[in-house]
Amino acid sequence: KENFSQDEISKDKLLLEIKKEIKTFYRKDLQSVINASGVVIHTNLGRSVIHEELYEACKDIICNYSNVEFDLENGKRGSRYALVLEKLKMLFECEDALVVNNNAAAVFLVLNSLCYNKEIISSRGELVEIGGSFRVPEVIKAAGVKLCEVGTSNKTHLKDYEQAISENTALILKTHKSNFALMGFHSEVNIKDLHELAKEKG
Template identity: 45%
Template sequence: MTSETRTLYSQLPAIDRLLHDSAFLSLRDRYGHTQVVDLLRRMLDDARDVIRNTQTLPDWYADWAQEAKLRLENAAQSALRPVINLTGTVLHTNLGRALQAQEAIEAVTQAMRAPVTLEYDLDGAGRGHRDRALATLLCRITGAEDACIVNNNAAAVLLMLAATASGKEVVVSRGELVEIGGAFRIPDVMRQAGCTLHEVGTTNRTHAKDYRQAVNENTGLLMKVHTSNYSIEGFTKTVEEAELAEIGRELDIPVVADLGSGSLVDLSQYGLPKEPMPQQLIAAGVSL
């Protein structure tokens, strides 16, 4: 450490002295002692980094209170900022996906204002099931026998695999081993669920016979993954869900489908690309 660096370090104020400054007293009143002290420690660390890297004091050195005020105000702001979606992607995952209908917003607001029967059965005067009401609606819309509501698609796939094929093989086309946002990869999700991946076909072509030939005594599932975030064009061949479901029935093996960005509504009527819908796949014979 050079003498110049030591001199600069020595000019940094003590936290206790800053706290007794009148400007910091008002910040402590507004944000609390602990939060202000934590911030000052970070500011001192930042100042030391500036000195170490540039041999100068930080730009805000002359007014610690103003810098602290700006940082505290920024930290107090919500991370969720309104934006205008100009990405070209109508339902953008990183921008909150689909907007909610006004009726849904009002229903959520009302439910948050007072106690509700989230997990209480009034008729039985005892504990109920928190996903029952929504599951009933989903079953009515999709034709499914039952439903489980989770936070995201990767969680749904993990639970689906773990519940039905843990310790067994899951047969899936090599061209459908996708990675979605957040680095969720189908092979990794399978591994976490305790399943063994059994790839069939090639990147661009997979036939019905590939699934049939892959089945053995340890096969737990046949899996179809909708490649919603990319497409393979040209010399290609895939096995559609209805055909795979028929193979599953013949061999008495459940067939599961990962819809990815599947929709409950036919978006093509609004001029958007058509996406597979759960009700269509269930009608075609897909198990989950």
């Protein structure tokens, strides 16, 4: 923006400034970039990309009205979850499913629904803070669940989890450290071993 004195103001200069403002307003700030970060699903670069074939397959629905929350059979309001529910139940071999729009919400709902007033076990090395300032210990506390920390910030072994399991244990929490990594003198228990331990302990 240029500053003009009253004597310098003219119709041409005013029109030029207006054109500049309009051009700035309509500028496309969002643009395609090359992800060379090494992180496939990058939260700052748009997360998961949509493949062109997938876009072409659903373009007609995306660009038009759809029955996302409307039951075409009875002509009344429907459920947006019903469209994916059966597929999710089949894929994850579960009795029911619910879709939410972020991981913190999903963790909160699982803990609050299945572990309220009970105890869950988590490695100290996985008590992380994720995007949006969500801290795992705070999400656990807000869900009404007691946190049992095991291991250390750099090393946690299977025996740490095994020794911490009690009658009040409802769940073992395994947190994916998506935006940082521990290097060097470090070890953690993989999800397969934790799954076997949970099955063994019932």
